[in-house]
Amino acid sequence: MATLSGIAFQTLRVPSASPLATATDANRRDLCKVLWEWDVCGGCKSAKECAGVTCPSTRLPSLRRYFEHYKQLVSSYSHDLECQRTDATVNSHEEIFGIIRVLKQQPNITRRNLADETFGRERVNAAIDADREHVIGLAVKAFTMVYCTHWLNQNAEHDNGDLESPSWLEDVPFNIFLEEMFPMIDHPGFGEDSSSSFWELKSSITGTKLVRRGGLKFEPTEDLSNHLKLNRKTGVVEIFHHTAFLKENLRITKGASGPMSIAEALGLGVLPRQLALEVLDSLQKIIFPLSDPSAVSLLQSLVNDKDFDQDCLRFEASAIREPHEINTRYLYFGARLADIHDEMENPTPRGFISRWAKRKGAGHANVAAIFAVVLALLFGLITLGLGGFQAWVSWQQWKHPI
Structure with missing residues (x-):
C-alpha cells in the first residue's frame, strides 16, 4: 500500500486543479493564525513586505518542514479525490481551518458531533462518510500532529510498519482521545530529574552510543504519538522531528500560571506544555545533546539524509522556556526512554550468530x-x-x- 509521502509525490507529478494542491504564504500565515493566533504586521496583512522583526511571520522559514508536511496532507486528499471521485467534501484551506476552530472552541466534542456540526447530520453514503472522516483527520493532524482516522492510518507509516495506530472513535470526546493516546506515567529513573539515576540513565542513551554500542538506527516520524518508539526487531527508534512546531506551542503557554489540562491547552490551540517540553528535550538534550559535537554531527546527517527538520539543530531558551525549566521530568515518555536504555544494556540479537547464541x-x-x-x-x-x-x-x- 502506498505511503502518504508516496501519494504526495504522485500529486507533484500529476497536476491538480484542486485549490488544496497549492499552499501560498497567505495560506501558511492563516494556518498559523488559526492555530496560534498570530498577529501579523500590516505589511503581511496587505500582502506586502513584512514590516519588522517582531512580526511572527519572520518565523515562517523555520516552520518550512511543518508546512511541507501540511502540503503533503492536503495534496494527498485532493489527489485521492481526483483519482476516485469529484464530490469533494472540502475545497479550500479555510474549510479545514474551520474544523480546527471548532476543535479549539469545543475540545470535548465527539467526532460524530464534529462531523454533524461541520457537514450536517444527513448521511449520504459510505464513501462520503469516509471522505468526511478523512477531512477531520487532516484537521486534527495539522492541529496536533497526531493521526486519528482510518484513511490516514492506512496511508502513512506508523510504528515502523505497524498500521494499528489508534483511531478517534465516533463517541469519544477529542480531549479524552488525546489523553488516552498520551498517558502520564511517573517512570522510576526518568520521572524525577534530581535523582542520581536520572543523570546516569540520561548520559547512557545518547544517539552516538545507541548507534555504536546498541546498533540502533533513527527514522523520522510525522506522528507525535510515535516519538521514541523502539522496534526491537529492526533496531529502529522513531523520532518526532518537527521542533519548530513544538516551539510555537511552547511560546503560547510560556508564562501560564500553572499546569493545564489537555482540554485547556487545546482551547489555546496547543499541546500540553509538559508534553511538548518532553519531546523537544528528549531530542535536543538526551538523544542528540546539542552540547556534544558528535551528537550534533549525527543529527546533521539525519537532517541531510533522512529529511529531519533543520530546526532540530537550533536550541532556544528565553523565547520558549521558563527559568525553572532547565531539566525536564519525563512523565509521558519515561517508559520509552527506559526501553531504549534496556536495549542498550541487553541488546536484542538481530544477526544469525547472535540469535543462535541467544537460543x-x-x-x-x-x-x-x-x-x-x-x-x-x-x-x-x-x-x-x-x-x-x-x-x-x-x-x-x-x-x-x-
Missing part, C-alpha cells in the same frame, strides 16, 4: 567469544592442512629422490 543460552554478550572459537577452529584446520601437505611433499621427495 543456546550463551547470550548476546558472548557472541565475541563464539567468533573467537570459530576463528580458532578455522586456523587449526588450516594449520593441520598445511602440515599434512608438507608431510606429503617430504614423503614424495624421499620416495622419488632427484
